[in-house]
Amino acid sequence: MPIIAWTEAMSVGNAALDKDHQKLIGMINDLDQSAPDFLELFNAVLDYTNGHFDREETHLEAIGFPGLDAHRVQHDDFADQVADMLKQFRAQPFDPADTRLKDFLWSWLKGHILIEDQRYAAWTRAKGG
Ligand SMILES: [Fe+2]
Numbered sequence: 001m002p003i004i005a006w007t008e009a010m011s012v013g014n015a016a017l018d019k020d021h022q023k024l025i026g027m028i029n030d031l032d033q034s035a036p037d038f039l040e041l042f043n044a045v046l047d048y049t050n051g052h053f054d055r056e057e058t059h060l061e062a063i064g065f066p067g068l069d070a071h072r073v074q075h076d077d078f079a080d081q082v083a084d085m086l087k088q089f090r091a092q093p094f095d096p097a098d099t100r101l102k103d104f105l106w107s108w109l110k111g112h113i114l115i116e117d118q119r120y121a122a123w124t125r126a127k128g129g
Helices: 015-030 038-063 068-091 100-126
Strands: none
Touching: 015 038, 015 100, 038 068, 038 100, 068 100
């Protein structure tokens, strides 16, 4: 799995949230499902992700972003999908060549940052913030 890099196109115009996204991308890049402590590392990613979602939602609430409810649904939906995948992994660890877990994390996060998070970034810019 190639190393994925944060790019300017992912910036949401908020330094703390950009930093969160950079950290998450780094954590996902470092995930290795063949590592003996994989589940621990994976849980650390989930913890960080949940903390990030809270920080992001708090920010969106503070700025009065009108799409907050829909955005929260996206976050909750991701949490459900990851919990489901984790259940599958615990029941039967995926083969090291089976990259669906990391592919899912990465494609979701990338799509979310580039599309969904850009909605509040654009909204903030439009109102002069
Ligand atoms: Fe988000």
